[in-house]
Amino acid sequence: MTTVRVQTAPQRKRRSIASWTSDQLDLIVTPVLALVLLILLVTVWTYSTFDPTTERILEPAQLARQMWEQTILAFFSTVLVVLIAVPVGILVTRGGAPRVKNSMVSVLGLGQAIPAYGLIVLFFVWLGQGGLTVIFALATFALLPVLRNTIVGLEQVDKSVIEAGRGMGMTGFQSLTKIELPLAVPIIIAGIRTATVINVGMASLAFLIGGGGLGETINAGLKLNRPTAIFIGAVLVALLALIFDFLGGLAQRYLRPKGL
Protein backbone atom coordinates (compact mmCIF):
# COMPACT_ATOMS: atom_id res chain seq x y z
CA MET A 1 0.00 0.00 0.00
CA THR A 2 2.68 2.37 1.06
CA THR A 3 4.76 1.84 -2.03
CA VAL A 4 1.80 2.50 -4.30
CA ARG A 5 1.24 5.86 -2.69
CA VAL A 6 4.90 6.73 -2.89
CA GLN A 7 5.00 5.85 -6.56
CA THR A 8 1.92 7.71 -7.66
CA ALA A 9 2.88 11.08 -6.28
CA PRO A 10 6.01 11.69 -8.41
CA GLN A 11 4.38 9.97 -11.38
CA ARG A 12 1.50 12.36 -11.30
CA LYS A 13 3.86 15.28 -11.17
CA ARG A 14 5.94 13.96 -14.02
CA ARG A 15 2.89 13.38 -16.16
CA SER A 16 1.67 16.94 -15.64
CA ILE A 17 5.06 18.30 -16.66
CA ALA A 18 5.08 16.07 -19.75
CA SER A 19 1.61 17.18 -20.81
CA TRP A 20 2.56 20.77 -20.19
CA THR A 21 5.50 20.57 -22.58
CA SER A 22 3.46 18.68 -25.16
CA ASP A 23 0.84 21.40 -24.82
CA GLN A 24 3.51 23.99 -25.44
CA LEU A 25 4.83 22.10 -28.47
CA ASP A 26 1.29 21.68 -29.70
CA LEU A 27 0.69 25.39 -29.70
CA ILE A 28 4.02 26.15 -31.37
CA VAL A 29 4.33 23.47 -34.04
CA THR A 30 0.94 24.11 -35.60
CA PRO A 31 1.41 27.86 -36.18
CA VAL A 32 4.93 27.23 -37.51
CA LEU A 33 3.62 24.68 -39.97
CA ALA A 34 0.81 27.02 -40.97
CA LEU A 35 3.31 29.80 -41.50
CA VAL A 36 5.47 27.61 -43.74
CA LEU A 37 2.41 26.70 -45.80
CA LEU A 38 1.38 30.34 -46.03
CA ILE A 39 4.82 31.37 -47.28
CA LEU A 40 4.71 28.54 -49.83
CA LEU A 41 1.26 29.67 -50.93
CA VAL A 42 2.26 33.30 -51.32
CA THR A 43 5.44 32.34 -53.19
CA VAL A 44 3.62 30.09 -55.63
CA TRP A 45 0.85 32.67 -56.05
CA THR A 46 3.31 35.50 -56.71
CA TYR A 47 5.84 33.79 -58.94
CA SER A 48 3.66 31.52 -61.08
CA THR A 49 2.25 32.80 -64.30
CA PHE A 50 -1.42 31.85 -64.46
CA ASP A 51 -3.03 30.99 -67.80
CA PRO A 52 -6.59 32.26 -68.18
CA THR A 53 -8.15 28.95 -67.10
CA THR A 54 -6.10 28.81 -63.91
CA GLU A 55 -6.91 32.44 -63.29
CA ARG A 56 -10.62 31.67 -63.59
CA ILE A 57 -10.31 28.72 -61.22
CA LEU A 58 -8.30 30.73 -58.69
CA GLU A 59 -10.47 33.79 -58.74
CA PRO A 60 -9.97 35.29 -55.20
CA ALA A 61 -13.63 36.02 -54.45
CA GLN A 62 -14.51 32.46 -55.41
CA LEU A 63 -11.73 31.05 -53.25
CA ALA A 64 -12.94 33.12 -50.30
CA ARG A 65 -16.48 31.81 -50.74
CA GLN A 66 -15.21 28.22 -50.89
CA MET A 67 -13.11 28.67 -47.77
CA TRP A 68 -16.09 30.13 -45.96
CA GLU A 69 -18.26 27.19 -47.06
CA GLN A 70 -15.60 24.72 -45.97
CA THR A 71 -15.40 26.41 -42.55
CA ILE A 72 -19.15 26.41 -42.09
CA LEU A 73 -19.43 22.76 -43.11
CA ALA A 74 -16.67 21.71 -40.75
CA PHE A 75 -17.98 23.84 -37.90
CA PHE A 76 -21.58 22.72 -38.00
CA SER A 77 -20.78 19.07 -38.60
CA THR A 78 -18.53 19.19 -35.52
CA VAL A 79 -21.27 20.87 -33.47
CA LEU A 80 -23.64 18.10 -34.57
CA VAL A 81 -21.07 15.47 -33.62
CA VAL A 82 -20.73 16.95 -30.14
CA LEU A 83 -24.48 17.21 -29.70
CA ILE A 84 -24.87 13.53 -30.53
CA ALA A 85 -21.72 11.83 -29.29
CA VAL A 86 -21.30 13.47 -25.87
CA PRO A 87 -24.83 12.72 -24.60
CA VAL A 88 -24.66 9.20 -26.03
CA GLY A 89 -21.27 8.71 -24.39
CA ILE A 90 -22.69 9.90 -21.06
CA LEU A 91 -25.75 7.67 -21.39
CA VAL A 92 -23.87 4.49 -22.13
CA THR A 93 -21.50 5.03 -19.21
CA ARG A 94 -24.43 5.42 -16.77
CA GLY A 95 -26.30 2.45 -15.47
CA GLY A 96 -24.46 -0.77 -15.83
CA ALA A 97 -24.82 -2.11 -19.34
CA PRO A 98 -21.32 -2.59 -20.72
CA ARG A 99 -22.72 -4.64 -23.60
CA VAL A 100 -24.88 -1.75 -24.78
CA LYS A 101 -21.84 0.49 -24.63
CA ASN A 102 -19.61 -1.82 -26.62
CA SER A 103 -22.16 -2.50 -29.32
CA MET A 104 -22.91 1.21 -29.49
CA VAL A 105 -19.27 1.97 -30.12
CA SER A 106 -19.13 -0.69 -32.84
CA VAL A 107 -22.30 0.49 -34.57
CA LEU A 108 -21.30 4.14 -34.54
CA GLY A 109 -17.79 3.11 -35.49
CA LEU A 110 -19.31 1.80 -38.74
CA GLY A 111 -19.64 5.41 -39.80
CA GLN A 112 -15.91 5.62 -39.97
CA ALA A 113 -15.57 2.22 -41.61
CA ILE A 114 -17.49 3.41 -44.67
CA PRO A 115 -15.34 5.67 -46.87
CA ALA A 116 -16.34 9.30 -46.53
CA TYR A 117 -16.94 9.43 -50.26
CA GLY A 118 -19.47 6.60 -50.03
CA LEU A 119 -21.08 8.11 -46.96
CA ILE A 120 -21.66 11.43 -48.73
CA VAL A 121 -23.19 9.65 -51.70
CA LEU A 122 -25.40 7.55 -49.40
CA PHE A 123 -26.65 10.65 -47.63
CA PHE A 124 -27.18 12.29 -51.03
CA VAL A 125 -29.42 9.41 -52.09
CA TRP A 126 -31.35 9.80 -48.83
CA LEU A 127 -31.48 13.56 -48.33
CA GLY A 128 -30.74 15.08 -51.73
CA GLN A 129 -27.98 17.52 -52.50
CA GLY A 130 -26.77 20.54 -50.56
CA GLY A 131 -24.68 21.61 -47.59
CA LEU A 132 -27.04 20.16 -44.98
CA THR A 133 -26.62 16.68 -46.41
CA VAL A 134 -22.86 17.13 -46.24
CA ILE A 135 -23.06 18.19 -42.61
CA PHE A 136 -25.03 15.05 -41.70
CA ALA A 137 -22.61 12.84 -43.62
CA LEU A 138 -19.55 14.43 -42.03
CA ALA A 139 -21.09 14.22 -38.58
CA THR A 140 -21.68 10.50 -39.02
CA PHE A 141 -18.13 10.03 -40.19
CA ALA A 142 -16.54 11.92 -37.30
CA LEU A 143 -18.81 10.58 -34.54
CA LEU A 144 -16.49 7.87 -33.32
CA PRO A 145 -13.54 9.86 -31.94
CA VAL A 146 -15.79 12.07 -29.82
CA LEU A 147 -17.92 9.17 -28.61
CA ARG A 148 -14.91 7.06 -27.78
CA ASN A 149 -13.15 9.90 -25.99
CA THR A 150 -16.28 10.76 -24.03
CA ILE A 151 -16.56 7.18 -22.85
CA VAL A 152 -12.87 6.85 -22.11
CA GLY A 153 -12.79 10.27 -20.48
CA LEU A 154 -15.65 9.43 -18.14
CA GLU A 155 -14.32 5.98 -17.35
CA GLN A 156 -10.80 7.11 -16.53
CA VAL A 157 -12.06 9.31 -13.69
CA ASP A 158 -10.62 7.91 -10.48
CA LYS A 159 -13.31 5.69 -8.96
CA SER A 160 -12.37 6.75 -5.45
CA VAL A 161 -13.13 10.38 -6.33
CA ILE A 162 -16.63 9.39 -7.43
CA GLU A 163 -17.02 7.15 -4.39
CA ALA A 164 -16.05 10.04 -2.12
CA GLY A 165 -18.52 12.35 -3.86
CA ARG A 166 -21.40 9.90 -3.65
CA GLY A 167 -20.44 9.05 -0.07
CA MET A 168 -20.89 12.70 0.86
CA GLY A 169 -24.37 12.72 -0.55
CA MET A 170 -23.92 14.01 -4.09
CA THR A 171 -26.69 12.77 -6.36
CA GLY A 172 -25.78 10.86 -9.50
CA PHE A 173 -26.42 13.98 -11.55
CA GLN A 174 -24.26 16.16 -9.30
CA SER A 175 -21.50 13.59 -9.47
CA LEU A 176 -21.71 13.69 -13.28
CA THR A 177 -21.79 17.45 -13.71
CA LYS A 178 -19.48 18.45 -10.87
CA ILE A 179 -16.93 15.66 -10.84
CA GLU A 180 -16.99 13.30 -13.80
CA LEU A 181 -17.57 15.67 -16.71
CA PRO A 182 -15.09 18.33 -15.56
CA LEU A 183 -12.46 15.63 -15.08
CA ALA A 184 -13.26 14.14 -18.50
CA VAL A 185 -13.15 17.49 -20.29
CA PRO A 186 -9.51 17.33 -21.46
CA ILE A 187 -10.05 13.95 -23.12
CA ILE A 188 -13.42 14.89 -24.61
CA ILE A 189 -11.93 18.05 -26.11
CA ALA A 190 -9.10 16.03 -27.59
CA GLY A 191 -11.73 13.91 -29.34
CA ILE A 192 -13.58 16.99 -30.57
CA ARG A 193 -10.33 18.37 -31.91
CA THR A 194 -9.71 15.19 -33.89
CA ALA A 195 -13.26 15.28 -35.23
CA THR A 196 -12.88 18.92 -36.30
CA VAL A 197 -9.73 18.23 -38.25
CA ILE A 198 -11.34 15.21 -39.92
CA ASN A 199 -14.34 17.35 -40.82
CA VAL A 200 -12.27 20.16 -42.30
CA GLY A 201 -10.46 17.71 -44.53
CA MET A 202 -13.53 15.71 -45.51
CA ALA A 203 -15.50 18.86 -46.32
CA SER A 204 -13.37 18.94 -49.49
CA LEU A 205 -15.71 16.22 -50.78
CA ALA A 206 -18.77 18.44 -50.36
CA PHE A 207 -18.53 19.62 -53.99
CA LEU A 208 -19.59 16.09 -55.03
CA ILE A 209 -23.17 16.81 -54.07
CA GLY A 210 -23.16 20.54 -54.54
CA GLY A 211 -22.09 21.44 -51.04
CA GLY A 212 -19.35 23.82 -52.18
CA GLY A 213 -16.03 24.12 -50.44
CA LEU A 214 -12.45 24.07 -51.66
CA GLY A 215 -13.06 20.68 -53.27
CA GLU A 216 -14.42 22.64 -56.23
CA THR A 217 -11.01 24.24 -56.87
CA ILE A 218 -9.10 21.01 -56.45
CA ASN A 219 -11.56 19.15 -58.65
CA ALA A 220 -11.41 21.80 -61.37
CA GLY A 221 -7.61 21.69 -61.25
CA LEU A 222 -7.67 17.92 -61.63
CA LYS A 223 -10.21 17.90 -64.47
CA LEU A 224 -8.48 20.70 -66.38
CA ASN A 225 -4.98 19.53 -65.56
CA ARG A 226 -3.91 22.69 -63.76
CA PRO A 227 -1.37 21.55 -61.06
CA THR A 228 -1.03 25.08 -59.62
CA ALA A 229 -4.76 25.20 -58.93
CA ILE A 230 -4.66 21.75 -57.31
CA PHE A 231 -1.72 22.82 -55.18
CA ILE A 232 -3.29 26.07 -54.03
CA GLY A 233 -6.61 24.39 -53.25
CA ALA A 234 -4.90 21.67 -51.25
CA VAL A 235 -2.72 24.12 -49.33
CA LEU A 236 -5.77 26.20 -48.41
CA VAL A 237 -7.50 23.08 -47.05
CA ALA A 238 -4.41 22.24 -45.05
CA LEU A 239 -4.23 25.80 -43.73
CA LEU A 240 -7.85 25.65 -42.59
CA ALA A 241 -7.23 22.31 -40.90
CA LEU A 242 -4.20 23.70 -39.09
CA ILE A 243 -6.16 26.73 -37.89
CA PHE A 244 -8.93 24.52 -36.52
CA ASP A 245 -6.33 22.28 -34.93
CA PHE A 246 -4.70 25.28 -33.29
CA LEU A 247 -8.03 26.48 -31.93
CA GLY A 248 -8.62 22.97 -30.61
CA GLY A 249 -5.22 23.08 -28.95
CA LEU A 250 -6.09 26.40 -27.31
CA ALA A 251 -9.38 24.97 -26.08
CA GLN A 252 -7.61 21.92 -24.70
CA ARG A 253 -5.20 24.14 -22.88
CA TYR A 254 -7.59 26.68 -21.42
CA LEU A 255 -10.70 24.58 -20.80
CA ARG A 256 -8.74 22.01 -18.82
CA PRO A 257 -9.85 22.31 -15.19
CA LYS A 258 -7.24 23.78 -12.88
CA GLY A 259 -5.46 21.39 -10.59
CA LEU A 260 -5.10 18.61 -13.16
Added chain:
Amino acid sequence: MTQPLIQLQDVTKSYPGVDVPAVKSLNLDVEPGEILVLVGPSGCGKSTTLRLINRMIEPTSGRIIYEGADVTKGDPNALRRRIGYVIQQVGLFPHRTIAENIATVPKLLGWPKAKIRDRVDELLELVSMDPALYRDRYPNELSGGQAQRVGVARALGGDPDVLLMDEPFGAIDPITRDRLQNEFLRLQGELKKTIVFVTHDIDEAVKMGDRIAILRDQSEIAQLDRPENILTEPADEFVENFLGSGAILKTLTLRRVRDIDLDPMVTLKQPVHRGEALTAMNDANTTTAVLLDERDHPLRWIDERALNSTRSSLETSGRPITVQLQPEDTLQDALSSMLQSSAGMSVVVDGRGRYLGCCTIESLAGLLLPHAPGVPSS
Protein backbone atom coordinates in the same frame (compact mmCIF):
# COMPACT_ATOMS: atom_id res chain seq x y z
CA MET B 1 -27.06 2.77 28.99
CA THR B 2 -27.81 5.38 26.37
CA GLN B 3 -29.64 4.63 23.18
CA PRO B 4 -27.25 3.35 20.46
CA LEU B 5 -26.70 5.96 17.75
CA ILE B 6 -26.53 3.45 14.94
CA GLN B 7 -28.12 0.05 14.96
CA LEU B 8 -27.82 -2.64 12.34
CA GLN B 9 -30.64 -5.12 12.80
CA ASP B 10 -30.41 -8.47 11.07
CA VAL B 11 -28.71 -6.85 8.10
CA THR B 12 -27.91 -9.17 5.23
CA LYS B 13 -26.24 -8.32 1.95
CA SER B 14 -26.10 -10.91 -0.78
CA TYR B 15 -25.11 -10.39 -4.37
CA PRO B 16 -27.00 -12.01 -7.22
CA GLY B 17 -25.27 -15.10 -8.51
CA VAL B 18 -23.26 -15.59 -5.33
CA ASP B 19 -24.49 -18.29 -2.96
CA VAL B 20 -22.92 -17.07 0.27
CA PRO B 21 -24.01 -13.60 1.41
CA ALA B 22 -21.28 -11.01 1.92
CA VAL B 23 -22.86 -9.99 5.20
CA LYS B 24 -25.12 -12.44 6.99
CA SER B 25 -27.79 -11.24 9.44
CA LEU B 26 -25.51 -8.86 11.26
CA ASN B 27 -26.58 -7.15 14.47
CA LEU B 28 -24.42 -4.29 15.62
CA ASP B 29 -24.96 -1.32 17.93
CA VAL B 30 -22.75 1.74 17.84
CA GLU B 31 -22.85 3.82 21.01
CA PRO B 32 -22.71 7.61 20.76
CA GLY B 33 -19.24 9.07 21.15
CA GLU B 34 -17.30 5.85 20.80
CA ILE B 35 -14.77 4.67 18.25
CA LEU B 36 -15.93 1.25 17.17
CA VAL B 37 -13.30 -0.55 15.13
CA LEU B 38 -14.27 -3.28 12.70
CA VAL B 39 -11.28 -5.46 12.15
CA GLY B 40 -10.84 -8.75 10.38
CA PRO B 41 -9.00 -10.55 7.62
CA SER B 42 -9.44 -9.27 4.08
CA GLY B 43 -12.66 -10.35 2.45
CA CYS B 44 -14.50 -10.73 5.73
CA GLY B 45 -16.99 -8.05 4.77
CA LYS B 46 -15.88 -5.28 7.10
CA SER B 47 -15.83 -2.60 4.38
CA THR B 48 -19.16 -3.84 3.08
CA THR B 49 -20.55 -3.53 6.60
CA LEU B 50 -19.30 0.05 6.84
CA ARG B 51 -20.79 0.95 3.47
CA LEU B 52 -24.12 -0.53 4.51
CA ILE B 53 -24.37 2.12 7.22
CA ASN B 54 -24.44 5.05 4.77
CA ARG B 55 -26.15 2.90 2.16
CA MET B 56 -23.34 3.11 -0.36
CA ILE B 57 -24.35 -0.55 -0.49
CA GLU B 58 -28.04 -1.26 -0.09
CA PRO B 59 -28.84 -4.10 2.31
CA THR B 60 -30.74 -7.08 0.90
CA SER B 61 -32.70 -7.39 4.13
CA GLY B 62 -32.66 -6.05 7.65
CA ARG B 63 -32.94 -2.56 9.06
CA ILE B 64 -30.56 0.29 9.70
CA ILE B 65 -31.54 2.59 12.55
CA TYR B 66 -29.82 5.97 12.75
CA GLU B 67 -30.58 8.29 15.65
CA GLY B 68 -33.63 6.23 16.46
CA ALA B 69 -35.14 6.46 12.97
CA ASP B 70 -35.27 3.73 10.35
CA VAL B 71 -33.17 4.96 7.43
CA THR B 72 -33.24 1.74 5.42
CA LYS B 73 -35.63 3.39 2.99
CA GLY B 74 -35.77 7.02 2.02
CA ASP B 75 -33.27 9.29 0.31
CA PRO B 76 -29.77 7.87 0.70
CA ASN B 77 -28.20 11.21 -0.31
CA ALA B 78 -29.84 13.07 2.57
CA LEU B 79 -28.59 10.35 4.91
CA ARG B 80 -25.04 10.54 3.58
CA ARG B 81 -24.89 14.30 4.08
CA ARG B 82 -25.38 13.65 7.80
CA ILE B 83 -22.59 11.06 7.95
CA GLY B 84 -18.92 11.81 7.37
CA TYR B 85 -17.15 9.36 5.08
CA VAL B 86 -13.39 8.88 4.81
CA ILE B 87 -11.88 6.32 2.47
CA GLN B 88 -8.38 4.94 2.10
CA GLN B 89 -7.77 6.55 -1.30
CA VAL B 90 -9.02 9.86 0.13
CA GLY B 91 -10.71 10.73 -3.18
CA LEU B 92 -10.19 14.48 -3.09
CA PHE B 93 -11.63 16.23 -6.14
CA PRO B 94 -8.48 17.05 -8.13
CA HIS B 95 -10.10 19.95 -9.98
CA ARG B 96 -11.30 21.66 -6.83
CA THR B 97 -9.21 23.64 -4.35
CA ILE B 98 -8.74 22.36 -0.82
CA ALA B 99 -11.33 24.89 0.37
CA GLU B 100 -13.84 23.81 -2.26
CA ASN B 101 -13.23 20.18 -1.36
CA ILE B 102 -13.93 20.80 2.30
CA ALA B 103 -16.97 22.90 1.41
CA THR B 104 -18.59 20.03 -0.48
CA VAL B 105 -21.15 18.93 2.09
CA PRO B 106 -21.91 22.44 3.46
CA LYS B 107 -22.60 23.49 -0.12
CA LEU B 108 -24.86 20.49 -0.69
CA LEU B 109 -26.66 21.42 2.51
CA GLY B 110 -27.08 24.95 1.20
CA TRP B 111 -25.21 26.82 3.91
CA PRO B 112 -24.68 30.56 3.36
CA LYS B 113 -21.31 31.48 1.83
CA ALA B 114 -19.85 33.27 4.83
CA LYS B 115 -20.65 30.35 7.10
CA ILE B 116 -19.00 27.95 4.65
CA ARG B 117 -15.86 30.09 4.48
CA ASP B 118 -15.57 30.18 8.28
CA ARG B 119 -16.23 26.48 8.50
CA VAL B 120 -13.46 25.69 5.98
CA ASP B 121 -10.89 27.72 7.89
CA GLU B 122 -11.99 26.23 11.18
CA LEU B 123 -11.63 22.69 9.82
CA LEU B 124 -8.24 23.34 8.25
CA GLU B 125 -7.01 24.61 11.58
CA LEU B 126 -8.53 21.60 13.30
CA VAL B 127 -6.43 19.25 11.18
CA SER B 128 -3.32 21.40 11.77
CA MET B 129 -3.10 22.95 8.32
CA ASP B 130 -2.64 26.68 7.90
CA PRO B 131 -5.77 27.93 6.10
CA ALA B 132 -3.96 30.86 4.51
CA LEU B 133 -1.38 28.51 3.05
CA TYR B 134 -3.59 25.65 1.91
CA ARG B 135 -7.05 27.08 1.27
CA ASP B 136 -6.49 27.83 -2.41
CA ARG B 137 -4.16 24.97 -3.30
CA TYR B 138 -5.10 21.97 -5.36
CA PRO B 139 -4.94 18.39 -4.09
CA ASN B 140 -2.05 17.43 -6.38
CA GLU B 141 0.18 19.73 -4.34
CA LEU B 142 -0.39 17.73 -1.16
CA SER B 143 1.52 14.78 0.30
CA GLY B 144 -0.38 11.60 1.15
CA GLY B 145 -0.59 12.55 4.80
CA GLN B 146 -1.80 16.07 4.07
CA ALA B 147 -4.35 14.74 1.61
CA GLN B 148 -5.86 12.48 4.27
CA ARG B 149 -5.97 15.39 6.74
CA VAL B 150 -8.01 17.27 4.17
CA GLY B 151 -10.05 14.10 3.65
CA VAL B 152 -10.91 14.05 7.35
CA ALA B 153 -11.63 17.79 7.34
CA ARG B 154 -13.92 17.32 4.35
CA ALA B 155 -15.76 14.48 6.08
CA LEU B 156 -16.33 16.77 9.08
CA GLY B 157 -17.58 19.55 6.77
CA GLY B 158 -21.28 19.34 7.52
CA ASP B 159 -20.58 18.74 11.23
CA PRO B 160 -21.94 15.18 11.18
CA ASP B 161 -22.42 13.21 14.37
CA VAL B 162 -20.99 10.11 12.78
CA LEU B 163 -17.79 9.44 10.84
CA LEU B 164 -17.31 6.30 8.81
CA MET B 165 -13.66 5.63 8.13
CA ASP B 166 -12.56 2.88 5.76
CA GLU B 167 -8.87 2.17 6.40
CA PRO B 168 -8.20 5.92 6.43
CA PHE B 169 -4.51 5.61 7.24
CA GLY B 170 -3.88 2.42 5.28
CA ALA B 171 -2.02 3.98 2.35
CA ILE B 172 0.20 6.24 4.41
CA ASP B 173 3.78 5.52 5.44
CA PRO B 174 4.17 4.13 8.99
CA ILE B 175 5.69 7.25 10.54
CA THR B 176 3.08 9.63 9.16
CA ARG B 177 0.38 7.08 9.97
CA ASP B 178 1.41 7.03 13.60
CA ARG B 179 1.32 10.81 13.73
CA LEU B 180 -2.06 11.01 12.04
CA GLN B 181 -3.47 8.38 14.40
CA ASN B 182 -2.31 10.35 17.43
CA GLU B 183 -3.62 13.58 16.01
CA PHE B 184 -6.90 11.94 15.21
CA LEU B 185 -7.25 10.63 18.75
CA ARG B 186 -6.55 14.11 20.08
CA LEU B 187 -9.15 15.50 17.67
CA GLN B 188 -11.66 12.91 18.76
CA GLY B 189 -11.02 13.92 22.37
CA GLU B 190 -12.32 17.37 21.46
CA LEU B 191 -15.03 16.43 18.97
CA LYS B 192 -16.54 13.34 20.61
CA LYS B 193 -17.94 12.08 17.30
CA THR B 194 -19.28 8.60 16.90
CA ILE B 195 -16.85 6.76 14.69
CA VAL B 196 -16.96 3.44 12.90
CA PHE B 197 -13.46 2.63 11.80
CA VAL B 198 -12.46 -0.22 9.51
CA THR B 199 -8.95 -1.61 9.46
CA HIS B 200 -7.20 -4.91 8.85
CA ASP B 201 -4.44 -3.96 11.25
CA ILE B 202 -5.04 -5.26 14.77
CA ASP B 203 -2.44 -2.86 16.19
CA GLU B 204 -4.30 0.09 14.73
CA ALA B 205 -7.55 -1.37 16.06
CA VAL B 206 -6.13 -1.66 19.57
CA LYS B 207 -4.76 1.85 19.41
CA MET B 208 -7.83 3.59 18.01
CA GLY B 209 -10.73 1.57 19.34
CA ASP B 210 -12.89 2.16 22.37
CA ARG B 211 -14.46 -1.12 21.35
CA ILE B 212 -13.31 -3.61 18.75
CA ALA B 213 -15.44 -5.96 16.72
CA ILE B 214 -13.40 -8.80 15.31
CA LEU B 215 -15.14 -10.11 12.23
CA ARG B 216 -14.80 -13.37 10.41
CA ASP B 217 -16.32 -14.43 7.10
CA GLN B 218 -19.68 -12.92 6.15
CA SER B 219 -19.10 -10.20 8.70
CA GLU B 220 -19.93 -12.51 11.58
CA ILE B 221 -18.83 -10.97 14.88
CA ALA B 222 -16.30 -13.27 16.49
CA GLN B 223 -15.84 -10.99 19.48
CA LEU B 224 -16.98 -7.49 20.38
CA ASP B 225 -15.43 -5.96 23.44
CA ARG B 226 -13.01 -3.40 24.80
CA PRO B 227 -9.51 -3.93 23.40
CA GLU B 228 -7.89 -4.97 26.69
CA ASN B 229 -10.56 -7.61 27.24
CA ILE B 230 -10.10 -9.00 23.75
CA LEU B 231 -6.35 -9.12 24.16
CA THR B 232 -6.41 -10.79 27.54
CA GLU B 233 -9.40 -13.03 26.96
CA PRO B 234 -9.86 -13.92 23.29
CA ALA B 235 -13.24 -15.56 22.79
CA ASP B 236 -12.05 -18.41 20.64
CA GLU B 237 -9.26 -19.79 18.53
CA PHE B 238 -10.09 -17.58 15.55
CA VAL B 239 -9.68 -14.42 17.61
CA GLU B 240 -6.53 -15.78 19.20
CA ASN B 241 -5.04 -16.51 15.78
CA PHE B 242 -6.06 -13.14 14.47
CA LEU B 243 -4.47 -11.35 17.40
CA GLY B 244 -1.28 -13.24 16.72
CA SER B 245 1.43 -14.12 19.16
CA GLY B 246 2.05 -10.53 20.14
CA ALA B 247 -1.26 -10.06 21.95
CA ILE B 248 0.43 -9.79 25.34
CA LEU B 249 2.77 -7.16 23.97
CA LYS B 250 -0.17 -5.20 22.62
CA THR B 251 -1.74 -5.01 26.05
CA LEU B 252 1.36 -3.13 27.13
CA THR B 253 0.15 -0.06 25.29
CA LEU B 254 -3.23 -0.19 26.98
CA ARG B 255 -2.22 -0.46 30.63
CA ARG B 256 -0.48 2.10 32.73
CA VAL B 257 2.29 2.01 35.26
CA ARG B 258 -0.21 2.96 37.97
CA ASP B 259 -1.87 -0.45 37.50
CA ILE B 260 1.26 -2.19 38.72
CA ASP B 261 1.91 -3.05 42.35
CA LEU B 262 5.12 -1.13 42.79
CA ASP B 263 8.08 -2.80 44.42
CA PRO B 264 9.01 -0.68 47.48
CA MET B 265 12.77 -1.46 47.32
CA VAL B 266 15.23 -0.30 49.93
CA THR B 267 15.71 3.43 49.80
CA LEU B 268 18.64 5.35 51.19
CA LYS B 269 17.85 8.92 51.89
CA GLN B 270 20.60 11.50 51.84
CA PRO B 271 22.60 12.15 53.89
CA VAL B 272 23.46 8.54 54.54
CA HIS B 273 26.60 6.77 55.71
CA ARG B 274 28.07 3.78 54.00
CA GLY B 275 27.67 1.72 57.15
CA GLU B 276 23.99 2.54 57.55
CA ALA B 277 23.40 1.69 53.96
CA LEU B 278 25.09 -1.68 54.30
CA THR B 279 23.05 -2.55 57.35
CA ALA B 280 19.80 -1.53 55.69
CA MET B 281 20.49 -3.61 52.66
CA ASN B 282 21.64 -6.61 54.63
CA ASP B 283 18.52 -6.43 56.78
CA ALA B 284 16.32 -6.42 53.73
CA ASN B 285 18.45 -9.12 52.14
CA THR B 286 18.73 -7.24 48.86
CA THR B 287 21.58 -6.34 46.62
CA THR B 288 20.22 -3.15 45.13
CA ALA B 289 18.89 0.02 46.68
CA VAL B 290 17.81 3.45 45.48
CA LEU B 291 19.58 6.53 46.67
CA LEU B 292 17.28 9.51 47.18
CA ASP B 293 18.15 13.11 47.77
CA GLU B 294 16.66 15.20 50.60
CA ARG B 295 13.49 15.89 48.60
CA ASP B 296 12.94 12.22 47.75
CA HIS B 297 14.16 12.57 44.17
CA PRO B 298 15.85 9.34 43.10
CA LEU B 299 19.56 9.78 42.28
CA ARG B 300 21.46 6.55 41.84
CA TRP B 301 21.30 2.77 41.96
CA ILE B 302 23.40 1.53 44.83
CA ASP B 303 24.58 -2.09 44.74
CA GLU B 304 27.10 -4.07 46.77
CA ARG B 305 29.97 -3.15 44.56
CA ALA B 306 29.22 0.52 45.00
CA LEU B 307 29.13 0.02 48.75
CA ASN B 308 32.37 -1.86 48.82
CA SER B 309 34.33 0.62 46.78
CA THR B 310 35.57 3.06 49.35
CA ARG B 311 37.23 5.34 46.91
CA SER B 312 34.40 7.81 46.42
CA SER B 313 31.46 9.02 48.44
CA LEU B 314 28.12 7.28 48.16
CA GLU B 315 26.56 9.90 45.97
CA THR B 316 29.09 9.39 43.22
CA SER B 317 29.31 5.59 43.39
CA GLY B 318 26.77 3.25 41.90
CA ARG B 319 25.09 4.06 38.61
CA PRO B 320 23.02 7.15 37.91
CA ILE B 321 19.27 6.82 37.39
CA THR B 322 18.65 8.17 33.92
CA VAL B 323 15.11 7.05 33.12
CA GLN B 324 12.14 7.67 35.33
CA LEU B 325 8.58 6.58 34.88
CA GLN B 326 5.40 8.30 35.85
CA PRO B 327 2.14 6.55 36.76
CA GLU B 328 0.54 7.73 33.49
CA ASP B 329 3.15 6.05 31.30
CA THR B 330 2.15 2.91 29.48
CA LEU B 331 3.56 -0.45 30.33
CA GLN B 332 5.31 -0.36 26.99
CA ASP B 333 7.26 2.68 28.18
CA ALA B 334 7.92 0.83 31.42
CA LEU B 335 9.28 -2.22 29.64
CA SER B 336 11.55 -0.25 27.38
CA SER B 337 12.87 1.84 30.26
CA MET B 338 13.57 -1.33 32.24
CA LEU B 339 15.49 -2.75 29.33
CA GLN B 340 17.52 0.45 29.09
CA SER B 341 18.09 0.71 32.80
CA SER B 342 21.33 -0.65 34.18
CA ALA B 343 19.55 -2.18 37.17
CA GLY B 344 16.96 -4.09 35.15
CA MET B 345 14.17 -2.13 36.77
CA SER B 346 13.05 1.44 36.77
CA VAL B 347 11.97 3.94 39.34
CA VAL B 348 8.53 5.47 39.32
CA VAL B 349 8.13 9.05 40.43
CA ASP B 350 5.11 11.27 40.88
CA GLY B 351 4.44 14.48 39.01
CA ARG B 352 6.93 16.42 41.14
CA GLY B 353 9.68 13.89 40.69
CA ARG B 354 9.30 12.27 44.12
CA TYR B 355 10.05 8.57 44.48
CA LEU B 356 7.03 6.27 44.54
CA GLY B 357 8.56 2.85 44.07
CA CYS B 358 10.19 0.60 41.57
CA CYS B 359 8.84 -1.26 38.64
CA THR B 360 10.42 -4.64 37.96
CA ILE B 361 10.05 -7.25 35.27
CA GLU B 362 8.44 -9.52 37.87
CA SER B 363 5.78 -6.99 38.81
CA LEU B 364 5.06 -6.38 35.12
CA ALA B 365 4.70 -10.08 34.47
CA GLY B 366 2.55 -10.40 37.59
CA LEU B 367 0.12 -7.88 36.12
CA LEU B 368 0.05 -9.28 32.62
CA LEU B 369 -0.02 -12.95 33.54
CA PRO B 370 -2.06 -13.02 36.71
CA HIS B 371 -2.46 -16.78 36.51
CA ALA B 372 1.16 -17.59 35.73
CA PRO B 373 2.62 -19.85 38.41
CA GLY B 374 5.62 -19.07 40.49
CA VAL B 375 5.95 -15.36 39.96
CA PRO B 376 8.20 -14.37 42.84
CA SER B 377 7.37 -11.36 44.87
CA SER B 378 10.10 -9.70 46.81
